[in-house]
Amino acid sequence: MGRWEPNAPGRLQQAAFELYTERGYDQTTVAEIAASAGLTERTFFRHFADKREVLFEGGDRFRATLVDAVDAVPPSATTLEAVTAGLKAAGSVFPTPQLVRRRQALILANPELQERELIKLASLAASLGEALRRRGMPDTAAELAAETGVAVLRIALTRWIEDPVERPWEVHVSEVMDELRRITAERSGVAHGLKRSMGSGRARAEASAVLG
Amino acid sequence: MGRWEPNAPGRLQQAAFELYTERGYDQTTVAEIAASAGLTERTFFRHFADKREVLFEGGDRFRATLVDAVDAVPPSATTLEAVTAGLKAAGSVFPTPQLVRRRQALILANPELQERELIKLASLAASLGEALRRRGMPDTAAELAAETGVAVLRIALTRWIEDPVERPWEVHVSEVMDELRRITAERSGVAHGLKRSMGSGRARAEASAVLG
DNA sequence: TACGCTGACGACAGCAACTGCCATTACAGC
């Protein structure tokens, strides 16, 4: 039996998440969060670097899972296959879709939280880029593939959250990755068939949907 | 002659940029910036939303130039061609490479500034996505292409800044875009030959057997 | 038993970012 209640960081996270969603991020002070967890403001800042960081704790686990999965992909696989495998594996650390939805809604409603989310994703891209360099990719290609992979992650996450029939994470990753291949494989000119007889952008959109 | 010196926002930007680079972002107070421009802290916050925003004023011009260029691309062009045209055109609003280098170094040295840069790029991606939707692309494809385009922008900008022979912006955009096509076109198995030009050179012959 | 060390926390002072409110003053239009 310790002098204080156990798991102070966890209690602070819980309290912060609830207060942020109840009365909004701006309308919540750090002192309120700490009091709600039975602690003081000073202790809050001993456990978290700032008011936003309390919402971004799972990021390291996500990153580690992704990187480990990429490292485990056999070297014979293509870059996009490795990235795809990493993204799919990282989905295992997601909590329930319900919680992810609430969290994303919270972030979407606050520019400050969006900024933090974005720099976390940029850091994730850097780690992914390192993993790809370990597979033998040159620097530029690795960085580009990593940034693109994180773009896929963002789109896939949005679609996963909004999917009315709740198809699994891996399906959305595959779909968005396929969409990426489709976009980048598009060729100009009339010699390739794909764009033949598609004068307007509208027609191209429909064709793209059909070809999906 | 007005009551005050003209162009207060411009003077504040100039003063902020110089102080940030001289003594660092953290070691500079808003009061110092304002005093250096012959104004008060209160006036600073009338012209700029916060301490970081004073460094991110050109963003709207960049965005407008990019979007206009994408809108001007004929509908027969592919998505990547449109994005490439937009990125190349937007390069016209860059100041001298020297200034861009100092600015990027400043941002790279401060996480807070990185966060602001990232949310500006995210906003840029949203605008680019809108422009692509105007071309008839479905939502997911437009967002994905826009995010990918911004990834290309980031990589190309880094390479442009670091290019020892200072080749023009358009060349770097083209190169990174080609790299993107190469990465995404990579196929499992040995029948395609494209990937011969990149990566570790390790045999990927068994990829189709392993990953289907 | 007595002593000291450590680790988690509270209390307090203080700085800087940012906001709201009101006062000031040149300039334009009437």
Add this chain to the structure above:
DNA sequence: GCTGTAATGGCAGTTGCTGTCGTCAGCGTA
């Protein structure tokens, strides 16, 4: 000359965040 407007200053107040010091339980050790 009068009045409205726009740009600024002054000032108090809130909040995020930091530095510093004190408190107190648990632990080991002579």
